[in-house]
Amino acid sequence: MKTMEFEVSGMKCSGCSSKIFNTISEMDGVVEVSVSHDDNFAKIEFEEQKIKSLEFKTKIEELGFKVLKMKKV
Amino acid sequence: MKKEWLIEGMTCSACASAIKKEVSQIQGLESVDVNLVLEKLSIEHAKNVDFDNIIKKVDSIGYKLKDLGVGESSLNQVTDNHFKHLKISSSIILAIIIWGLKFIEFNNKEYLLLLLSTPMWIYFGFKYQKSVIRFLTSGSSSMNTLIGLGSSSAYFYSTFVVLFPSIVSRNQMPPTTYFEAVGFIIAFVEFGKFLEEKAKKKARASLDGLFKQSSKEARVIEDINKEVKETFVAINKIQKGMTIKVLPGEKIPVDGIVIDGQSNVNESLMTGEPVPVLKEKNSKLLAGSINGNSFLIFKAEVNGNESFLNEMISFVENAQSSRPEIEKLADKISSFFVPAVIAIAIITFSSWYFIGDKSLAISLSYLISVLVIACPCALGLATPTAVVVATGRASENGVLIRGGEIIEKASHITDIFFDKTGTLTEGHPEVLGFENFDGQIITKEDMDNVLGIVSYSNHPLSKSISNFLIKKHIGSDLDSFEEIEGKGICGEIDDNKYTVGNIKYLKSLDIEITKHKIKKFHGSIVLVAKNKKLLGTFLISDQIKSNSKKIINNLTEKYNLHIISGDRKEAVEFVADELGIKNIHNELSPFEKVELIKSKSNNLMVGDGINDAPALAVADVSIAMGTGSEVAISSSDVTLLNGQLDKLDYFLKLSNKTMLIIKENLFMSLIYNTLLIPVAAGCFISLNIYIEPKYASLAMAISSLSVIGNSLRLRKF
Numbered sequence: 001m002k003t004m005e006f007e008v009s010g011m012k013c014s015g016c017s018s019k020i021f022n023t024i025s026e027m028d029g030v031v032e033v034s035v036s037h038d039d040n041f042a043k044i045e046f047e048e049q050k051i052k053s054l055e056f057k058t059k060i061e062e063l064g065f066k067v068l069k070m071k072k073v
Numbered sequence: 074m075k076k077e078w079l080i081e082g083m084t085c086s087a088c089a090s091a092i093k094k095e096v097s098q099i100q101g102l103e104s105v106d107v108n109l110v111l112e113k114l115s116i117e118h119a120k121n122v123d124f125d126n127i128i129k130k131v132d133s134i135g136y137k138l139k140d141l142g143v144g145e146s147s148l149n150q151v152t153d154n155h156f157k158h159l160k161i162s163s164s165i166i167l168a169i170i171i172w173g174l175k176f177i178e179f180n181n182k183e184y185l186l187l188l189l190s191t192p193m194w195i196y197f198g199f200k201y202q203k204s205v206i207r208f209l210t211s212g213s214s215s216m217n218t219l220i221g222l223g224s225s226s227a228y229f230y231s232t233f234v235v236l237f238p239s240i241v242s243r244n245q246m247p248p249t250t251y252f253e254a255v256g257f258i259i260a261f262v263e264f265g266k267f268l269e270e271k272a273k274k275k276a277r278a279s280l281d282g283l284f285k286q287s288s289k290e291a292r293v294i295e296d297i298n299k300e301v302k303e304t305f306v307a308i309n310k311i312q313k314g315m316t317i318k319v320l321p322g323e324k325i326p327v328d329g330i331v332i333d334g335q336s337n338v339n340e341s342l343m344t345g346e347p348v349p350v351l352k353e354k355n356s357k358l359l360a361g362s363i364n365g366n367s368f369l370i371f372k373a374e375v376n377g378n379e380s381f382l383n384e385m386i387s388f389v390e391n392a393q394s395s396r397p398e399i400e401k402l403a404d405k406i407s408s409f410f411v412p413a414v415i416a417i418a419i420i421t422f423s424s425w426y427f428i429g430d431k432s433l434a435i436s437l438s439y440l441i442s443v444l445v446i447a448c449p450c451a452l453g454l455a456t457p458t459a460v461v462v463a464t465g466r467a468s469e470n471g472v473l474i475r476g477g478e479i480i481e482k483a484s485h486i487t488d489i490f491f492d493k494t495g496t497l498t499e500g501h502p503e504v505l506g507f508e509n510f511d512g513q514i515i516t517k518e519d520m521d522n523v524l525g526i527v528s529y530s531n532h533p534l535s536k537s538i539s540n541f542l543i544k545k546h547i548g549s550d551l552d553s554f555e556e557i558e559g560k561g562i563c564g565e566i567d568d569n570k571y572t573v574g575n576i577k578y579l580k581s582l583d584i585e586i587t588k589h590k591i592k593k594f595h596g597s598i599v600l601v602a603k604n605k606k607l608l609g610t611f612l613i614s615d616q617i618k619s620n621s622k623k624i625i626n627n628l629t630e631k632y633n634l635h636i637i638s639g640d641r642k643e644a645v646e647f648v649a650d651e652l653g654i655k656n657i658h659n660e661l662s663p664f665e666k667v668e669l670i671k672s673k674s675n676n677l678m679v680g681d682g683i684n685d686a687p688a689l690a691v692a693d694v695s696i697a698m699g700t701g702s703e704v705a706i707s708s709s710d711v712t713l714l715n716g717q718l719d720k721l722d723y724f725l726k727l728s729n730k731t732m733l734i735i736k737e738n739l740f741m742s743l744i745y746n747t748l749l750i751p752v753a754a755g756c757f758i759s760l761n762i763y764i765e766p767k768y769a770s771l772a773m774a775i776s777s778l779s780v781i782g783n784s785l786r787l788r789k790f
Contacts, residue, residue, distance in 0.1 A: 010334065010368055012301050013299070013300065013301065015300070015301070048550070052550065053550065053551065054528060054529060057529065061321055061366070061367070061531070062320075062321075064318070064320050064368050065368065066334070066335070066367040066368060068555065068556045068557075068558075069554065069555045069556070070551075070553065070554050070555075071552070071553035071554075071565075072552045072553060
């Protein structure tokens with residue numbers, strides 16, 4: 001089990017953060033997600049055997065946002 | 074105000090000039106433009122103009138104007154094509170029937186033949202008879218004039234023989250009819266034109282299939298009561314000042330200035346620079362460039378259809394329509410042949426009438442038979458058959474040629490201009506290699522870690538490093554990652570921190586660089602450091618295509634070679650030196666490229682990007698890489714489907730060979746007929762040999778078959 005925090009830019013309102021929250025939650029291997037558009041981050045707990053952190057970055061960018069920073073917590 | 078129509082019935086530039094002249098006479102028009110290639114009439118007018126009047130005027134000279142309706146026109150085109158096919162097949166069948174009937178004996182045979190030949194002459198042969206009239210009124214002649222003269226002579230004389238047999242026998246005129254000649258002359262030429270059209274359509278159809286749908290809409294953002302609303306708006310409805318958002322990978326829809334976001338944008342199709350440029354707040358964006366790894370929000374600087382890209386596209390369209398059509402070799406020969414034949418016919422007539430003291434009727438009959446025999450119907454097949462076989466062979470080899478006149482032009486080329494990025498080079502940055510610094514040991518694990526880090530970044534330089542490393546390494550999972558746009562990336566794996574980026578970035582992190590010697594390089598240098606110690610550098614550049622050198626060597630002897638590019642001097646000079654091209658032109662804007670091309674006559678240009686399109690449109694012969702932008706492909710005469718230059722050499726050799734075959738064909742189509750002119754003129758009448766229809770048909774058959782057979786020799790090329 002791994003937890004990573006992604007710094008997400010481009011979130012303007014709660015609509016954006018909900019979009020990210022819903023999409024990430026549905027991904028296989030994700031245990032817990034929390035997204036804050038005020039603080040510009042998404043914290044994701046996931047099973048590293050099932051999914052890699054790169055996939056989260058790709059998905060968030062597909063939705064129209066930008067990930068420039070991430071770290072393990 | 075502007076208005077456009079589709080024009081039906083144009084066949085050549087003479088038609089285009091006639092229409093332009095006719096419409097220009099109308100009051101109240103600011104500009105009139107006729108585009109032969111796109112078959113469009115465009116006008117600009119200040120106040121209300123009577124469109125019906127324009128349509129009527131164009132109709133009066135024999136052409137039809139149609140409204141530019143999207144769905145309609147494609148349906149009309151299909152039925153028009155079927156109709157054309159039907160017309161050609163009917164003319165050929167009619168010609169064969171007329172010829173076949175000659176062998177059957179039955180009452181009133183000649184009247185039936187007259188009946189069948191009349192539609193042949195007046196309906197299928199209408200445009201050729203028009204050419205004869207044009208010759209009589211203006212003196213200009215072409216191949217069509219020759220066809221018209223021959224078929225009309227044959228028809229009128231034969232009709233006279235059938236309708237006035239008493240006059241014929243009384244005056245001892247040759248009582249022969251040439252109805253089958255009327256048929257063959259017209260049917261052959263129609264067939265030749267049909268072949269030509271088919272070859273053109275085939276090339277166009279293959280090219281249409283290459284075009285991907287480009288975005289016609291833009292994502293407009295509006296702030297309504299703190300809620301961000303996104304709507305899709307058609308490009309031509311975008312207005313200056315609108316806020317637009319583009320996602321990664323999308324095309325920038327309109328010129329603008331960035332308000333928010335940071336991204337690397339690929340402008341290579343516009344500027345020729347193969348490495349994407351960092352765009353951030355207040356950076357300018359160009360419509361047509363491709364967004365990289367991040368979203369961008371920007372303000373439109375111009376209206377949707379006023380971007381620089383649109384300027385280039387309209388320039389291309391205009392250049393194509395005002396391009397002078399080269400006078401085809403067949404027409405050149407005809408314009409000399411027609412007066413010669415008429416002169417011989419008149420001499421024949423005069424000799425018999427004045428010197429030989431024969432009756433008017435007999436002298437006329439010799440004149441007619443000279444005109445009939447001198448008409449080389451195979452002339453109409455000489456060029457089209459060779460062109461069809463050549464373009465067919467070319468497309469089998471992945472070279473799409475848009476028309477026969479291109480082959481003729483290609484045989485006169487002296488200067489060749491090569492675009493750099495994407496034409497001589499691959500068009501995207503690739504890693505040349507990695508250089509260790511001073512005895513630094515780099516483990517496989519180190520490279521696995523570097524791969525993991527660059528995989529996390531969407532920057533094109535990261536992608537090229539990733540492509541390079543992935544052959545021998547597996548990317549590690551990262552504990553942390555950070556990317557600074559325009560500078561570099563860093564990541565941590567198991568307490569080891571790696572930094573990958575440019576010199577400025579590493580220096581700002583206090584990584585010791587100065588004691589290492591970093592050599593000058595024409596491409597990009599990416600440094601790699603581990604725990605603040607420099608490991609080495611990746612050398613990245615846009616690679617020259619592997620077969621470029623060989624091809625340049627092949628072409629250097631025969632042609633003057635030039636390299637033209639919008640990229641910076643060092644990059645262009647490097648490629649030019651590597652390949653041995655002496656004429657170097659760098660840092661050129663798309664329109665500067667146009668001026669350069671225009672400065673040399675008999676030029677050929679090879680390109681692939683949007684920034685090449687205007688230059689391609691003005692070049693005498695233009696060749697596009699099939700792997701390049703749609704705009705370049707649609708502005709070009711020839712497309713090299715696989716984007717490889719080896720086909721260029723093939724195309725040039727094929728064109729020269731085809732021209733040779735065409736000249737042989739023209740000779741063969743004239744020689745048989747010319748040899749029979751003395752017989753037609755009555756030189757051997759003392760031996761009772763004069764032109765019977767069977768000689769005329771025989772001459773036509775032999776010359777046509779020789780021409781077709783000769784053209785088929787191109788199949789082996």
